[in-house]
Amino acid sequence: MEEIIQPVSYVGKLVAMSERDERIPEIAITGDLTEHESEFTNQLLDIEPGSACTLYFDSPGGSPYCAMSLMTLIRLRGLRATGIVTGECSSAALWPFAACERRLVTAYSILLFHPMKWQSEESVGLSEAAEWARHFGQLEKNMDELLADLFGVSRELMSGWINPGRYISGSELAGAGLAELISTADIANASGIMFPSPNVASRTTNKPKLRQSP
Numbered sequence: 747m748e749e750i751i752q753p754v755s756y757v758g759k760l761v762a763m764s765e766r767d768e769r770i771p772e773i774a775i776t777g778d779l780t781e782h783e784s785e786f787t788n789q790l791l792d793i794e795p796g797s798a799c800t801l802y803f804d805s806p807g808g809s810p811y812c813a814m815s816l817m818t819l820i821r822l823r824g825l826r827a828t829g830i831v832t833g834e835c836s837s838a839a840l841w842p843f844a845a846c847e848r849r850l851v852t853a854y855s856i857l858l859f860h861p862m863k864w865q866s867e868e869s870v871g872l873s874e875a876a877e878w879a880r881h882f883g884q885l886e887k888n889m890d891e892l893l894a895d896l897f898g899v900s901r902e903l904m905s906g907w908i909n910p911g912r913y914i915s916g917s918e919l920a921g922a923g924l925a926e927l928i929s930t931a932d933i934a935n936a937s938g939i940m941f942p943s944p945n946v947a948s949r950t951t952n953k954p955k956l957r958q959s960p
Contacts, residue, residue: 779808798826807837816842831855844896849925855916859907
């Protein structure tokens with residue numbers, strides 16, 4: 747009897763390849779921004795303008811100039827960024843987080859809002875120091891106003907958080923309407939909430955949803 751050779755189906759493989767190729771880029775913004783500025787900048791530039799991406803934050807901050815640069819790259823390149831505070835997002839790290847189109851926090855997330863601090867490791871003259879203080883004072887005012895605008899809150903509210911400085915919990919940030927809250931139950935669920943396994947249908951149907959804090 748002549749053997750009948752069945753055609754090989756590559757549909758499954760093509761779908762898998764398509765899913766892998768369309769995976770949303772992920773960047774971990776961790777540690778001091780200034781020390782890793784080149785790395786973060788290159789990773790953002792690798793993302794196609796106008797594309798979606800996910801940024802995970804656990805950073806104490808860094809240079810205000812680095813903060814402005816990363817924020818500007820996100821906004822001017824039209825990146826549809828989702829920012830997730832997995833640990834800390836403080837000081838200068840607040841600007842790139844605020845630039846995200848969607849912001850997620852947990853009850854354990856912590857964000858420190860405080861006045862800018864600066865120091866010089868070089869010896870400078872009195873006139874240069876005076877000019878630097880004038881410039882930094884204006885920069886601080888402008889950046890604080892921009893941060894309020896990025897978060898979409900009043901400048902009075904932002905000023906109350908920044909001066910003299912406040913630690914804001916993820917729950918409080920979500921309560922103010924500035925982010926979505928990932929609940930403790932969502933974190934405890936082993937199936938995950940951001941990227942459920944496509945091979946486990948039962949998990950998808952019971953998957954908890956991210957909730958906007960009231």
